[in-house]
Amino acid sequence: MSASFSFNADLRTLKQIRRSIIDAASSIGARRECIDDVVYAANELIANTITYGYHDHSGPIWIDVWSENRALYVRIRDAAPAFNPLNVPLPRNLIGRGQQRAGGLGLFLSRHLLDDLYYRELSYGGNELTLVKWNAF
Numbered sequence: 001m002s003a004s005f006s007f008n009a010d011l012r013t014l015k016q017i018r019r020s021i022i023d024a025a026s027s028i029g030a031r032r033e034c035i036d037d038v039v040y041a042a043n044e045l046i047a048n049t050i051t052y053g054y055h056d057h058s059g060p061i062w063i064d065v066w067s068e069n070r071a072l073y074v075r076i077r078d079a080a081p082a083f084n085p086l087n088v089p090l091p092r093n094l095i096g097r098g099q100q101r102a103g104g105l106g107l108f109l110s111r112h113l114l115d116d117l118y119y120r121e122l123s124y125g126g127n128e129l130t131l132v133k134w135n136a137f
Contacts, residue, residue: 002066034136044106053080072136
């Protein structure tokens with residue numbers, strides 16, 4: 001069983017995107033804690049695509065949710081300029097004394113909540129991220 005969705009790249013659609021992923025993952029029987037991890041990661045990655053990839057302009061986002069070999073998969077595709085988030089170095093010191101700041105940790109947290117994260121540049125100039133959570137069922 002799988003589900004596919006398409007959305008317009010707009011920060012106001014994030015709540016609907018999260019709900020769609022939750023509903024799809026729940027309907028295929030994924031455990032709630034695994035769903036929560038994947039939804040948080042997807043939210044952060046999609047917010048980055050909207051803000052930095054599309055620069056707050058309109059554009060499509062396609063999402064597929066499925067299971068395979070007890071793993072939960074969420075594939076996110078867009079038509080924004082190619083950008084591989086896996087090439088962004090992880091922060092060395094997350095919080096230094098007196099240096100706390102808001103934001104900037106979404107990619108770091110996403111990579112740590114998932115068991116695997118794959119990137120592929122699409123032939124038409126977009127991006128594809130595949131989020132994987134093993135033993136989700």
